Amino acid sequence: MALFLARRLLQAAFILLGVAAITFVLLYCLPADPAVLIAGRSATPPMVAAIRHELGLDQPLILQFLHYLDGLLHGDLGRSYTQKTAVAPLILARLPATLVLMAAGILVEVALGLTFGIIAAVRRDGLTDRVVMMLSFVGVSSPQFVVALLLLYVFAATLGWFPMSGFGTPAHVVLPALTLGVLGAGWYARMVRSAMIEVLRQDYVRTARAKGVPAARVVLRHALPNALLPIIAMIGIDIGQFMGGVVVVEAVYGWPGIGQLAWQAIQQVDVPIIMGVTLVSALAIVLGNLVADFIAPFVDPRIRAQ
């Protein structure tokens, strides 16, 4: 186990280093010169040169990257071009909001996905199954932006059940979490359904049924745990998916997370913020997968045996 963990951690470190290098090269190869943008419209060439020097942009790319890595090791993600303030605290201040949203989104996703997936599997090929599968299809193929605006219009603007935007109370999280979760729930439902169908065919389920175990107990206690494994792996991957999704959801609902920060930074070519958010997102994805790998053996003894 310790060896497995150490190997995965080392892998994770390399992945992050790779992400940092690729992002750095891509961003710094943009034909736009941040010094020109900072210096403004009335700038003169000497002024631009002075700012370039201040930012260290007159150094070779490799030196700049090493300098960046050195900062990274000390928890320093550089300074924002637009806000003229350190990037790490900016991201840290917004990270909790995004984590809350992601956690709530995953909760919605898993709860809806499991419920509908199980129902569909149990009522396989019946009308319920078809309806659920159709709904899940609609779910996975709806554009997030449309779902977000639709929910907002119906439940906030028209019915007034939830606040239209903002952050702070549990009521604020409902619509954004639903938007994030509903789309993913479709995938989960499909996955849970096929995993359950697979498990329900197994001999031990048939045995349990033959012994007269109540149907609900057969499904929930005997079959479900064995169908959970792919779900756990999926949650790990989902964290990565969510990082993309939160940008849209945060924008529509005015959710003060890093998705919004990233979106604005991209528009403003605020390279240090884009770098920072990319690295934090990569870290989240890597950690998500790591945790999923770590939990899997506890759920499935077959993996432990390997």
Place this chain on the structure above:
Amino acid sequence: MLKNLLKYTALATVLALAPAAAQAETPNRGGTITVTFKDDIATLDPAIGYDWQNWSMINGLFSRLVDYKPGSTVLGPSLADSYTVSPDGKSYTFKLHPGVKFTNGREITAADVKYSIERAVNPKTQGPGAGFFHSIVGADKLTAGTAQAMDGIVAVDDHTVRFDLVQPDATFLNVLALNFASVVPKEAVEAANGDFGKHPVGSGAFMLKEWTVGQRLVFQRNPDYFVKERPYIDGFTIEIGQEPLVALLRLQKGEVDIAGDGIPPAKYLEMKKSPDFAGMIVDRDQLETSYVTLNTQVKPLDNPKVRQALNMAINKDRIVRIINGRATPANQVLPPLMPGYDKDYKGYAYDVAKAKALLAEAGLPDGFSTQLYTSNTDPQPRIAQAIQQDLAAVGVKAEIKALANPNVIAAGGTQGQAPMVWSGGLGWIADFPDPSDFYGPILACGSAVAGGWNWSWYCNKDIEPRAQAADAMPVPAKAAERNAVWAQIFTEIQSKDAPWIPVFNERRVVAKSKRMGGPDEVYIDPTRVIDYDAIYVKP
């Protein structure tokens, strides 16, 4: 910095029209309001902030030596009670208003003025306003890093400050009224440890009470503000991260007082016609021109006849319809409300036959192929396509290069690269209401440099000295004469050399709740965007 330089570049400037007589109500005092914006507020540091959202807030947080009368372009004393200009126009002396204090309790002195402007110019600050102060003696040395202070700013005594200029500069008072010239206390800047933009201390109408990153900023009245009777409101809350559509829904429900981002183009006509929104939409001209640059150094655009022909080929009315009429077709470089605008100048009328004839005369009867750069955000690519179609009608095949804003800027500022650039979304908005702001940065030889904003790469050695002479004419003594000189410069450039296709002057839109009072021009103020000092809640 993009947001600043690009979409809304400087402050949205509008000239005051005659205020509507119906709005002659007495301003009410008290009350707090809620304002929403989509984008986060970058910084409240006056030496750095340069976009249309934070411009108004910074303006309310800090004071300057001179300032504009609310809703107008009339300059008057502010922190300075009075000023004198030397006969040669090269020396300005200001007397500070006695007893004005920063919100940290310390009295403002002449040394603070010197410190603040030197800070804005110092490259270590990385402020976009440094270039505005170039006419002060010593600015170049500070920029180059060979001096730490500017000899041209002298604190004569605690309440007197003098500026010595390299040459007379008619726009110097305008420059001192820019946010970049706001007076800041050195000790607070140093205490903030590089983060003054989040912990601003000034002497303006408001002070910052709370800033929750990504969510809201709360401003409250400065009880010691030296301008009596101002501000009218007790404070305002800026909510950020609000989608413009959501902000409008909340405005209708009364949760929001000003939707700062205005109305998305797609909703504009619908809301403009809706009785529900009567009296809630402020829609005003601004000092802005959107144009196509024609690179005078790239063949065959180096031929003035070709540039004139392209000017005649564009159907501007149709382009204005694409953005639902939120603009007025333009025929010259200066926008209509700018001093120096020549209302008798007609420019190039839309005339396909004449355009073809001119092209034939230039030896291009079959047209030619070229490239049109444009920003890739809606509606700019659609406008670029309309321009492309118009050009195709006269035989010119223009390949559209739709890129992110910074890449468009980079292409425009690279010699010999971009034959044509559609400036939409990057169109020129005046930094201050003076015609010289439409020459120096975008049409002068000095800006036809790598990384510059003169994307036509236009440089006319005959015009240069005339422009410099106009800049040296004292204001207000020779204002009328000076405006006439500028008018002639701009119309001559356009009629002889046609380095631009002026396409339209875009209007600015803000939506406000029915409880907000004050004339339209304080919501889209010529120099402040939203004038938080002058708006009020109806009793």
